[in-house]
Structures are given as structure tokens and as C-alpha cells.
Amino acid sequence: xxxxxxxxxxxxxxxxxxxxxxxxxxxxxxxxxxxxxxxxxxxxxxxxxxxxxxxxxxxxxxxxxxxxxxxxxxxxxxxxxxxxxxxxxxxxxxxxxxxxxxxxxxxxxxxxxxxxxxxxxxxxxxxxxxxxxxxxxxxxxxxxxxxxxxxxxxxxxxxxxxxxxxxxxxxxxxxxxxxxxxxxxxxxxxxxxxxxxxxxxxx
Amino acid sequence: xxxxxxxxxxxxxxxxxxxxxxxxxxxxxxxxxxxxxxxxxxxxxxxxxxxxxxxxxxxxxxxxxxxxxxxxxxxxxxxxxxxxxxxxxxxxxxxxxxxxxxxxxxxxxxxxxxxxxxxxxxxxxxxxxxxxxxxxxxxxxxxxxxxxxxxxxxxxxxxxxxxxxxxxxxxxxxxxxxxxxxxxxxxxxxxxxxxxxxxxxxx
DNA sequence: CATATTAGTGCACTCGATGCCAGAATGGGA
DNA sequence: TCCCATTCTGGCATCGAGTGCACTAATATG
Numbered sequence: 001x002x003x004x005x006x007x008x009x010x011x012x013x014x015x016x017x018x019x020x021x022x023x024x025x026x027x028x029x030x031x032x033x034x035x036x037x038x039x040x041x042x043x044x045x046x047x048x049x050x051x052x053x054x055x056x057x058x059x060x061x062x063x064x065x066x067x068x069x070x071x072x073x074x075x076x077x078x079x080x081x082x083x084x085x086x087x088x089x090x091x092x093x094x095x096x097x098x099x100x101x102x103x104x105x106x107x108x109x110x111x112x113x114x115x116x117x118x119x120x121x122x123x124x125x126x127x128x129x130x131x132x133x134x135x136x137x138x139x140x141x142x143x144x145x146x147x148x149x150x151x152x153x154x155x156x157x158x159x160x161x162x163x164x165x166x167x168x169x170x171x172x173x174x175x176x177x178x179x180x181x182x183x184x185x186x187x188x189x190x191x192x193x194x195x196x197x198x199x200x201x202x203x
Numbered sequence: 204x205x206x207x208x209x210x211x212x213x214x215x216x217x218x219x220x221x222x223x224x225x226x227x228x229x230x231x232x233x234x235x236x237x238x239x240x241x242x243x244x245x246x247x248x249x250x251x252x253x254x255x256x257x258x259x260x261x262x263x264x265x266x267x268x269x270x271x272x273x274x275x276x277x278x279x280x281x282x283x284x285x286x287x288x289x290x291x292x293x294x295x296x297x298x299x300x301x302x303x304x305x306x307x308x309x310x311x312x313x314x315x316x317x318x319x320x321x322x323x324x325x326x327x328x329x330x331x332x333x334x335x336x337x338x339x340x341x342x343x344x345x346x347x348x349x350x351x352x353x354x355x356x357x358x359x360x361x362x363x364x365x366x367x368x369x370x371x372x373x374x375x376x377x378x379x380x381x382x383x384x385x386x387x388x389x390x391x392x393x394x395x396x397x398x399x400x401x402x403x404x405x406x
Numbered sequence: 407c408a409t410a411t412t413a414g415t416g417c418a419c420t421c422g423a424t425g426c427c428a429g430a431a432t433g434g435g436a
Numbered sequence: 437t438c439c440c441a442t443t444c445t446g447g448c449a450t451c452g453a454g455t456g457c458a459c460t461a462a463t464a465t466g
Contacts, residue, residue, distance in 0.1 A: 017412025018462035044452065055415045060454070095405050127338050134337035135330050157384070162377035163397045164405045170369030178362045194366045201404040202298050202367045220443020221431040247421065258446045263423070407466100414461070423451085430445070436438090 024073070027052055027062050031069040032118055040066075040126045067132035070122050074136055078143055080105050085147040094151050098144060098168045099195035103188055113187070120180040137173075141165045171198040227276075230255055230265050234272040235321055243273075243329045270335035273325050277339055281346055283308050288350040297354050301347060301371045302398035306391055316390075323383040327376075340376075344368045374401040 030052045034043045045066055049056045063069050084101040092100075108116060123133045142156070145165035149156040152164075175190035233255045237246045248269055252259045266272050287304040295303075311319060326336045345359070348368035352359040355367075378393035 014464080015412085016410075016464050018414075020413060045454090046452085057415055057417095057455095058413080061413075064454085066453070093406060130341060131334035131337050134334050134340075137337075138333060157381070159377060159381045159393060159396055160400060162381055163374050163400045166373030166377045167370045167401055167405055168373075170371075170373040171366050174362060174365035174369045178360070178365055181360070190362060193362055197363060197366045198370055199404040199406075201402045202370055203296060203402070217433085218443085219433055219441075221445075223444060248423090249421090260424095260446050260448095261444080264444080264446095267423090269422070410463100410465085412461100412463080415459085417457090417459105419455085420453105422453085425450085426448090428445105428447085430443100432441105432443080434439105434441085436440100 021054055021058075022052055022062070024062050027059070028069050028072055031066075032115065032122075035070070035122060036118055040070075040122060040129060065132070067129055070119055070129055071133070071136055072119070074139075077105055078139055081140070082143050082146075085143070088147075093199070094148055094164060095168065095195055095199045097147070098172075099191060102172050103191050106187065106191075117180050120176050124177045124180065137169055141169050144168055167198060168195075171195050224257055224261075225255055225265070227265050230262070231272050231275055234269075235318065235325075238273070238325060239321055243269075243325060243332060268335070270332055273322055273332055274336070274339055275322070277342075280308055281342055284343070285346050285349075288346070291350075296402070297351055297367060298371065298398055298402045300350070301375075302394060305375050306394050309390065309394075320383050323379050327380045327383065340372055344372050347371055370401060371398075374398050 027048070031043070031048045034047055034051060038047075045059055046056050048066075048069075049059045052059075081101055084104060085097065088097040088101070106116070123129045141162075142165075145156045145161040148161040148164040149158070152160045154160050156162075171194040172191065175187070175194040179185045179187045179190040230251070234246070234251045237250055237254060241250075248262055249259050251269075251272075252262045255262070284304055287307060288300065291300040291304070309319070326332045344365075345368075348359045348364040351364040351367040352361070355363050357363050359365075374397040375394065378390070378397040382388045382390045382393040
């Protein structure tokens with residue numbers, strides 16, 4: 001995907017200190033392979049570090065927790081989402097804007113889609129990851145609530161924006177998990193359908 | 204509330220072995236007081252055990268994890284919810300049934316309401332509890348999805364029931380957290396309003 | 407070559423959680 | 437009364453995640 005912190009290895013390019021021995025992306029790759037093979041719980045941080053050729057302690061310089069590996073660069077995705085909300089046309093209903101934004105931030109090539117499936121299946125299946133994901137979802141909700149609040153002329157903490165944001169999260173999660181579980185489904189179609197149900201008042 | 208496993212202490216009543224030294228409810232009381240005073244993270248299981256006059260190891264016989272204390276008897280509440288769905292009138296829209304059931308399963312006396320507020324504030328605020336709660340919410344969603352599936356004539360794992368269930372969860376959570384944060388709000392009113400927004404398609 | 411900068415790593419430690427097993431308390435029956 | 441089955445307690449050892457600290461290694465610049 002993209003190689004993150006600094007120059008991976010190679011000729012100098014004007015940055016001072018020692019070059020990192022690996023990247024977040026590579027660590028994630030290694031770890032996800034182990035998770036898929038042995039399970040999340042059965043894989044220790046030592047295993048990941050060994051497989052990646054770094055020390056256990058170093059792993060925690062790249063990711064704060066074992067679970068964070070599964071979430072990759074979610075912060076960046078949140079920022080993209082925020083940007084899309086900023087540029088959203090005024091006329092469009094909130095739910096439609098969110099649906100469009102979610103669809104847009106999840107356009108991947110075929111290879112990446114497979115990795116996404118693995119990630120989603122893990123986060124929806126492994127209890128420890130279900131748990132950890134909630135914190136990420138909260139951040140996602142905050143972004144949506146901020147947008148909904150602007151539209152509703154309310155404070156992001158009020159009931160209106162909060163309800164809209166969390167309901168949108170629910171629809172998106174339903175779409176993602178159903179899609180991840182069935183190889184033949186289309187992600188966009190799932191998202192469209194879920195948000196259609198939401199816009200119809202769950203009737 | 205209710206004193207759980209076996210006779211608390213006192214005269215025999217026909218049960219064989221040694222009598223438990225405490226109860227789940229008492230442990231929860233002790234723990235919640237410590238959480239409220241020192242914070243969830245800063246309170247160790249040793250602290251709770253000491254305060255309750257039992258050994259650390261014994262604590263884990265009453266609750267599987269430190270976080271479980273905050274959730275008390277959620278299993279039982281899920282069962283009550285399931286029962287209500289079973290008895291729900293056929294004509295009522297899904298969302299209304301869920302709203303009514305949630306309101307009904309959360310009728311408490313004034314004293315208990317305070318404890319509920321503490322619990323909700325903790326679960327919505329402390330990251331470790333936000334995380335742990337997700338597992339409980341998943342169970343909640345399963346119950347709602349099961350009901351929605353019956354109504355929609357679908358499988359509980361399909362997109363329709365999943366979307367409805369998760370959206371309902373979102374509405375309920377929004378109501379609970381907004382309520383917990385504001386002393387003057389009324390829980391029933393919050394729930395009604397949140398589900399009204401949901402039924403209106405978040406518009 | 408000296409120095410600042412940045413990354414890697416070993417060590418010790420805390421804390422949650424678990425398995426195992428011995429011991430304490432209790433009721434029932436020979 | 438004495439032993440036994442039952443049930444709960446709790447000590448001990450162990451694992452694994454996560455953290456703070458101090459030291460080492462690599463690299464660019466002057």
C-alpha cells in the first residue's frame with residue numbers, strides 16, 4: 001500500500017537520524033498474515049516481532065497496541081471523511097451525504113479489498129477486536145456528529161446529531177459485516193441498501 | 204438490588220457446601236464506588252478485592268473481568284428483552300416495539316437511576332469500558348436482529364435485520380449517553396425522541 | 407572526526423487474567 | 437460422633453499486554 005514513516009531503507013534523502021528498519025504497513029502485513037493463520041489471541045506480540053525481524057519493544061513504537069494493527073491508518077481515513085463532509089453540497093440529505101462519503105472512502109483495488117475483508121472479519125468476530133474497534137467507531141461517530149450538528153444547527157453533543165451519527169454507524173457496520181461474510185456480495189450495493197433502509201425509517 | 208449466588212451468610216437453608224463470603228451485587232457496589240472515586244484504570248482488582256475483604260483470585264470467581272462489574276446482570280436484561288419481543292403485538296412497527304421494550308426494561312427507582320447513570324457514564328467515557336461494552340452491545344443487537352428477522356421474514360444475519368438492529372442500538376445509545384450527561388433530562392423522553400428521529404429516517 | 411538526531415532494543419516492572427491445587431466451611435448420612 | 441461429599445476460598449505460578457528508562461546503533465551535517 002503506502003510505506004509510512006520515513007524512508008523505508010536505502011539512500012539518504014536529507015533526513016537526519018538512523019533509518020527505520022520497517023514500516024507500519026509492513027508490520028500490518030506480517031501481523032495480519034499471522035492473525036489469519038493462527039488467530040488473533042493465539043498470536044503474541046513476540047510472534048509478530050519475530051516474524052518481522054524486530055524486537056518486541058520496537059513493535060510498540062509502531063503500534064500502541066496489538067489491536068491497532070488491524071486498524072491501520074484509520075486516523076487518515078477519518079480526516080478524508082471530514083474533508084468530504086466539508087465539501088458536501090448543501091441540498092443533499094444528511095444520510096445521503098454520509099452514504100456517499102462512506103462509499104467514496106472505501107474504493108479499493110481488488111487486492112486491497114481482500115485485505116479489507118480480512119480486517120473487517122477480524123474486527124467483527126474476535127471479541128478483543130470487537131471491543132477495541134468501539135473506540136475507533138466512537139471517533140468515526142464524532143466526525144459524523146460534527147457534520148450532522150452543522151446541518152441541524154445544533155451542538156454535536158445533543159441528541160439529534162448523536163442519534164443520526166450512531167444510526168449511520170449502525171447502517172455502515174451492518175453493510176460491512178454482511179459484505180465481509182459473503183464473498184459474492186458487492187460492498188457498494190450493501191452500503192446503498194443499508195442506508196436506504198435507514199432513510200426509510202427502518203420500516 | 205438482588206443478592207445472587209447462594210445464601211449471603213447466615214443460617215443454613217438446605218444447600219450443601221461452604222457459604223459464599225460475598226455476592227455479585229455487593230462486589231459491584233464496592234467496585235463502582237472505587238471507580239467513581241479513583242477512576243476505572245487507577246483502580247486495580249487488588250483494590251476491589253481488598254475493599255470487599257476477599258482475595259484477588261476470588262474476585263475472578265464472581266466476575267470474569269474487571270469491566271464485567273460495570274455491566275452487572277446484563278444477561279438477565281437481555282432475556283427480559285427477548286421475552287418482551289415475543290409478546291409484542293403484531294401490528295406495531297419494529298422500531299416502536301424496540302423503543303417500548305427498551306423503555307420498559309429501564310424502569311428504575313430513583314436510587315437505582317443514579318447507579319445506572321454512573322454505569323452509563325463509565326461505559327461511555329472510559330476507553331477500556333467503551334471497548335468492553337461493544338461485546339455486550341453485540342449481544343443486544345443479536346436479540347433485536349432476531350426479532351427484526353421474524354418480522355421481515357428474513358434470516359437474522361441478513362442485511363435488513365442487521366441494519367435495523369444496529370440502527371436501533373445507535374438510537375438507544377445516543378439517548379442513554381445524552382441522558383447520562385445531563386442531570387435534568389428525562390430518560391424516557393430521550394429514548395422517545397431518539398427513536399422518533401430514527402423512524403423519521405434521520406431527516 | 408565531533409555532534410545532533412532518530413531508531414532500535416534490553417530490562418525491569420505493573421497489571422489483568424488463568425490454571426492448578428490445597429484448605430476451609432458446611433450439610434448429610436453411617 | 438465421625439467421615440464424606442460438596443462448595444467456596446485463596447495462594448502460587450505463569451502468561452501476555454503494555455510502559456518507562458537507559459543505553460546502543462546508525463545516519464546526516466559541519
